[in-house]
Amino acid sequence: MTRARRLRLRLFRVIVLVLGGAFFLVPIGAMFEFSTRGNRVGAPRTLEAWTTIVTYPDLLGAIRDSLGLAAITSVAMLLLLLPTMIWVRLRLPQLKRTIEFLCLLPLTIPAIVLVVGLSPVYRWMAINLVDTIFLLSFAYVVLVLPFAYRALDAGLSAIDVKTLSEAARSLGAGWGTVMFRVIAPNMSGALLNASLLSVALVLGEFTFANLLSYLNLQVEIFQLGLANAGTSIAVSVASLMFAFILLVILSFFGRARARGAHERAGLPFPGAAGGGLR
C-alpha cells in the first residue's frame, strides 16, 4: 500500500469517526446543555435539574424497578434461549429455521398489537397471581428474543458445539454440565452481548409499560417531563450514560477475565504488548 493511499485511508477513517461520533454525541450534548439551563433567559448555568433527580422518590423507585426488570429479563432470556438453541443444534437441527422464525417474529409485530394481545393475560395475572411491575419481564423476554437470538447464534456458530459436547459426554458429563461448564464459557462474549442488548432494550422500553399501566424508568421520565422538563432531560441523559458505562464495564469485565486466564497460564495476552491496533 502506498503512503498516499494509507494517508487517504486514515483520513477517511477519521472523517467517519467524527461524523459517527457527532451523530450520537451532538443530541446528547444538546440535552445536557438544555438540562443545565436556568429557568429564565440569561440565567446562569445550573445543575439544579440534576440534583433534584434524587428528590423524586417515584423516580428512584422507577430506576430500581427498571434495573430489576433488566436483570430478570436477561437471566430469563438466557435460561430460556441458551439451552433451547444448544439442544436444537445438537439434537433437532431440522427445527433451527422454525426457532429462528419464532424468535424473529416479535420484530415484525407492532408493540401495540403485542400489548393488545397480552393485556388480558396481564389482567388475569394481576387479579389471580400477583400485581407487580416485574411481571413485565415476561413480555420483555419476548421483546428481546430477536436481538438475543442473533447474538447467541453468532456465538454458537463460532464454536464446534457438537464435538465439544460429545467430548464432554464421553468424559462422563451430563447435559447440564455440557451446557453450563463446556458450551456457555466458550461463548461468554455472545452471552455478554445478548445480556447487554436485553439490558439496553429494557431500560429504554416505554410502550409496554405505559400501555399496561406500569411505572418504569421511561414512563416516569415521560411523566416527569410533563412537570419538569429540565429534570426529565437530565434523567434521560443519565440513563443513556448509565447504559454506556454499563457497556464499558461489561466489555472490560469480559476482557479482564480473558486476560486473567492468560496470566494464570503464564502466557502473554494477545495485543497486550504492542500487539494491538496500530
Added chain:
Amino acid sequence: MTSAVAAAGLGTATRAGVEVRLENLRRRYAGVTALDGLSLTMAPGELVALLGPSGCGKTTALRLVAGLEQADSGRVVVGGEDVTGQPTNKRDVGMVFQAYSLFPHMTAWQNVAFGLQMRKVGASQRRQRAGEMLELVGLGGFANRFAHQLSGGQQQRVALARALAIQPKVLLLDEPLSALDAKVRARLRDEIRRVQLEVGITTLFVTHDQEEALAIADRVGVMQSGRLEQLGPPTTIYSRPATPFVAEFVGLTNRLAGVVRGGDVEVRGTRLPLVQPDAADGPAVALVRPEAVTFANNEDTGPGPLVGTVIATAFLGATSRVTVDLGDVTILAQLPTSEASAHPAGTRVRLALRPDPVLIARDEAAAGRA
C-alpha cells in the same frame, strides 16, 4: 514412560484390556443403510482399525460403541457387559475426535482433569494423574497452555491424554490424525501406538487412510456399504485380499484383462495362480500388485504382450514406482530404485509378472477386451 503409566495408577483391569463385541449392528439414516449387520470381536488390549471409503459406516460403528448414536438393532458388549442402551456418559469409553475437541476455555491440564472431575476424583489425585497423563504423551511442560496455544499435533496428544486419564475400558479414535500434516501424522501415529501398547487398552481406530491402518493396527477391518469385507492382520489384508474391493482399496492394483482356465488365469501370456481356485472359466480381470511386476531377464524389446515404454518414474525412497505404457493399457511396477533408475522415461522395456496368487474381478467390459 512405563513408569509414568504405573504412577498414573492405571489399574490392572485397564492395562489388561477388556473384550469388546459388536454383535450384528444395524443402523439406517433416512432410508440409507449405514451399518448392515456389523459383527466384530476385539480381543483384550487389541488395536483394530476400521478402514474404508467415506460413507462405508466405519464412523457410525465407532459412534455406536461410544453411545453417541443408537443402533436400530444389535448389541455392543464391553467387558462382558451389554452397554447398548447406556448413555455415552455412563459407558466408560475414552474418545479422540477428528476435529480438535479440547475445551478452549481450559488449559491442557484442566482438559485432562475434566473427566476425572466428572468421576469425582479428589483434587490432589486429579492434579497428580492429569500431570502424569500429560507426561505420558510428552507434554508435561505444556500443562498451562490453552488449546489455541498448542499445535494441531499437541492438541490431539492432549486429547489422547484426556481420553486415557479416566481409565476407560475402551479407547475410540475417530480419524484423530486426519487434520494434521503428513510428518506430524506419521509421528503421532507411532506415538498413539506406543501409548496404546503401554496402557494395554482395547482400541478401535477409524480411518480412511490405508497406510495409517496398516501401520498401526493389530487387525484391520476393511468396510464397504456398512459391512466388513475382510478382517485380518495388515499383512493378510495386503497380500491376501479376500475380495476385489479390498484388493483395490488397500494398496495399488493393476487391472489386467485375462482368461480363467483350470484354476489359473492367463494374463498377457503369463499364467498366474488364483486366490479363488474355484473360479469359473471365462474372461476376467486379474488384480495384480505393482510389486508382482518386474523387468524381464530377457531384454528383447521386440513386440510382445508385456513390452512397452516407460512413461514415468515416481521416486519413493528405496523403491520407485514405474509407469509403463503397454499400448492398450498402462501398468505400474514397484521396483528397487537402482533398477528403476536404469530405465528412464522413454526406454523400451519388457516386463514379467511374478506368479503370486491373484484375485480376479468379473468386470465384463474389461474382460471382453481379453
